[in-house]
Amino acid sequence: xxxxxxxxxxxxxxxxxxxxxxxxxxxxxxxxxxxxxxxxxxxxxxxxxxxxxxxxxxxxxxxxxxxxxxxxxxxxxxxxxxxxxxxxxxxxxxxxxxxxxxxxxxxxxxxxxxxxxxxxxxxxxxxxxxxxxxxxxxxxxxxxxxxxxxxxxxxxxxxxxxxxxxxxxxxxxxxxxxxxxxxxxxxxxxxxxxxxxxxxxxxxxxxxxxxxxxxxx
Amino acid sequence: xxxxxxxxxxxxxxxxxxxxxxxxxxxxxxxxxxxxxxxxxxxxxxxxxxxxxxxxxxxxxxxxxxxxxxxxxxxxxxxxxxxxxxxxxxxxxxxxxxxxxxxxxxxxxxxxxxxxxxxxxxxxxxxxxxxxxxxxxxxxxxxxxxxxxxxxxxxxxxxxxxxxxxxxxxxxxxxxxxxxxxxxxxxxxxxxxxxxxxxxxxxxxxxxxxxxxxxx
Numbered sequence: 001x002x003x004x005x006x007x008x009x010x011x012x013x014x015x016x017x018x019x020x021x022x023x024x025x026x027x028x029x030x031x032x033x034x035x036x037x038x039x040x041x042x043x044x045x046x047x048x049x050x051x052x053x054x055x056x057x058x059x060x061x062x063x064x065x066x067x068x069x070x071x072x073x074x075x076x077x078x079x080x081x082x083x084x085x086x087x088x089x090x091x092x093x094x095x096x097x098x099x100x101x102x103x104x105x106x107x108x109x110x111x112x113x114x115x116x117x118x119x120x121x122x123x124x125x126x127x128x129x130x131x132x133x134x135x136x137x138x139x140x141x142x143x144x145x146x147x148x149x150x151x152x153x154x155x156x157x158x159x160x161x162x163x164x165x166x167x168x169x170x171x172x173x174x175x176x177x178x179x180x181x182x183x184x185x186x187x188x189x190x191x192x193x194x195x196x197x198x199x200x201x202x203x204x205x206x207x208x209x210x211x212x213x214x215x216x217x
Numbered sequence: 218x219x220x221x222x223x224x225x226x227x228x229x230x231x232x233x234x235x236x237x238x239x240x241x242x243x244x245x246x247x248x249x250x251x252x253x254x255x256x257x258x259x260x261x262x263x264x265x266x267x268x269x270x271x272x273x274x275x276x277x278x279x280x281x282x283x284x285x286x287x288x289x290x291x292x293x294x295x296x297x298x299x300x301x302x303x304x305x306x307x308x309x310x311x312x313x314x315x316x317x318x319x320x321x322x323x324x325x326x327x328x329x330x331x332x333x334x335x336x337x338x339x340x341x342x343x344x345x346x347x348x349x350x351x352x353x354x355x356x357x358x359x360x361x362x363x364x365x366x367x368x369x370x371x372x373x374x375x376x377x378x379x380x381x382x383x384x385x386x387x388x389x390x391x392x393x394x395x396x397x398x399x400x401x402x403x404x405x406x407x408x409x410x411x412x413x414x415x416x417x418x419x420x421x422x423x424x425x426x427x428x429x430x431x432x433x
Contacts (some may be wrong), residue, residue, distance in 0.1 A: 151369040153370075154367050155368075157430045176370065181368045214376075215376050
């Protein structure tokens with residue numbers, strides 16, 4: 001029974017979490033749970049929002065050390081708004097992801113934070129990017145992160161289909177978060193979901209008792 | 218490193234770091250496993266069958282340290298043979314599981330293997346028992362091994378009560394395929410054993426016949 005590396009190795013308040021983002025036909029869904037814990041023993045917040053808006057149509061989810069993630073996002077937000085003023089156009093999703101990546105890579109020795117960036121831009125439509133702990137940046141149609149993600153790799157691989165409809169994708173994201181929260185003790189609370197399309201941004205909050213239930217509950 | 222330490226697989230413990238699953242249906246059980254045995258980063262056996270018979274209609278699925286798991290299975294196989302002669306009939310699945318559990322519990326500090334025991338007996342038909350760390354619990358289905366973490370969400374979502382034999386076999390094969398895709402310590406081929414009142418059927422599904430998913 002090997003010990004798996006979890007966020008519990010992060011000092012201080014960790015988001016020990018489940019985050020995900022998935023593209024569908026015309027947009028992206030990005031979501032997370034809402035639990036913050038200290039050392040995996042004490043839930044320091046039941047309702048923390050880990051889905052942060054960095055620009056009109058670009059959102060980020062954070063994982064790892066909460067302090068590091070918040071600091072990086074704050075810096076990234078500033079860089080991004082400055083960049084969009086200079087370019088006189090809304091930033092591309094890849095720009096937002098690259099800003100996060102630069103910060104994570106240049107400071108990789110001090111930081112312990114990873115991000116999922118999702119959004120919509122005019123050039124490439126809906127996109128999802130992952131910036132991992134050391135500062136790698138890749139684009140994927142669907143991605144999951146955080147300690148709770150281990151338990152839903154199989155579910156996501158099996159159930160995600162490219163070009164789903166908005167409702168199917170929301171249901172998929174909802175189910176995936178519920179399953180991860182059901183198995184991971186440092187993920188829980190409510191499910192925060194944000195749907196981003198060309199026309200706008202919609203927040204969906206699913207309280208714990210409204211989450212989908214599965215066979216053993 | 219300037220010294221010659223030899224290949225690392227000579228000094229690493231051999232683990233079955235694996236994915237195993239057993240599920241009960243009305244009339245029997247289906248067991249499944251992958252086939253990879255690793256020693257550190259090397260795969261020392263890519264076709265090992267981790268579904269080991271304990272008796273005609275009782276099998277166990279091995280995970281964890283390969284040596285520990287095989288030893289437990291062989292010891293229980295012997296004890297069950299003696300036991301079934303003593304009682305004059307086929308042993309119950311619960312007896313086999315209890316024997317495994319007794320060894321796992323007594324030597325829990327020394328051993329690091331987890332066996333899932335499943336089979337068919339006349340009294341309670343198909344049963345699946347988990348014996349992790351020395352507990353004994355009967356469950357509708359059980360998953361184990363390093364690859365199982367990745368498929369907890371999938372099995373939670375997909376399992377339904379009252380599945381047929383074919384649906385169970387499909388469920389097991391899909392679960393193994395998903396876990397083998399994500400777990401570095403699981404891979405190779407999928408072994409399936411289906412046990413019911415009339416027969417015990419062993420099957421191998423080769424790597425390229427396994428179900429594929431959207432990113433493959």
